[in-house]
């Protein structure tokens with residue numbers, strides 16, 4: 581059993597609160613991502629799990645063991661937590677061979693030589709390092725070095741892996757490759773993994789679940805699908821997805837339209853029901869729609885003028901080859917559309933834009949909490 585549990589965990593640095601009342605349960609064998617902007621507290625959270633930082637309040641469990649609880653005076657040091665860490669700067673020992681680097685944690689633990697040899701070779705095989713075991717770190721590429729660092733973490737068969745942006749020093753192409761490798765390896769080993777990143781693509785592609793953090797506060801925990809399709813609030817909605825979700829101020833009319841001033845869109849009956857239940861008819865809200873849920877009317881299936889369409893000015897087109905990111909404007913309302921590459925939009929001309937009303941989101945005005 582190697583669940584990891586944080587219960588009402590706080591971390592203060594003097595006056596500054598880096599982590600606020602964090603509650604998080606990572607399941608046995610799960611790949612959990614801690615995602616958020618720089619300074620949001622994800623590294624501090626990871627360091628508290630590792631034992632490199634003591635919480636100011638709250639409890640941390642690894643498996644059934646309470647490893648930190650300041651109120652009870654409990655603090656288990658990192659070396660006794662049965663975890664392995666991989667960081668951005670994967671400090672390998674430069675004078676040691678790949679073999680010795682990987683073997684090092686086992687030697688420290690006085691594991692018998694024959695067993696060390698077996699485990700190092702097994703790990704090397706798994707990571708495609710067998711041919712490189714005699715080399716020194718300086719004779720390796722960045723990706724190979726990162727794999728050695730992973731090997732050193734894996735070889736001990738810890739209960740939990742903690743990783744802090746381990747791929748961020750690699751070039752873009754290698755990062756994509758290592759992303760897939762790391763995910764495959766994690767599934768193969770079945771070791772509970774907590775992985776810190778600010779890169780939402782990394783989070784979406786690797787995580788079983790993602791914990792989105794902002795300003796020390798956990799915003800939402802969910803599968804990639806959940807945080808993308810059912811974001812809990814405007815922060816999560818805006819942080820996940822590129823280009824980001826469009827947010828437009830709107831008033832929900834009594835007859836079930838989202839009214840933007842310049843144009844309006846008819847909400848679906850079940851959406852109106854929810855808004856009525858929440859007392860939001862006649863109220864101001866934040867309306868959200870992802871750029872990929874807007875269509876050039878030329879390619880839209882369902883076109884109902886006055887209900888799901890608006891005529892917009894095309895301000896700028898960014899042609900990405902596989903799609904066109906189109907900067908659109910209706911009156912003084914600006915938003916982005918991700919159109920198919922076949923779209924014939926022209927800068928400075930108007931286009932009919934169709935909104936996929938099944939995909940729209942409504943958020944409460946002040947709190948930013950999602951209604952749907």
Ligand code: ATP
Nearest residue numbers: 593596598616617618619620621622623624625778
């Ligand atoms: P990044 O992606 O930039 O590493 P992060 O989300 O991992 O960001 P943390 O490193 O957890 O952020 O830091 C959270 C906040 O706590 C930051 O504002 C940081 O300046 C502050 N902080 C972290 N460690 C300390 C410390 N030892 N003393 C004072 N403040 C700290």
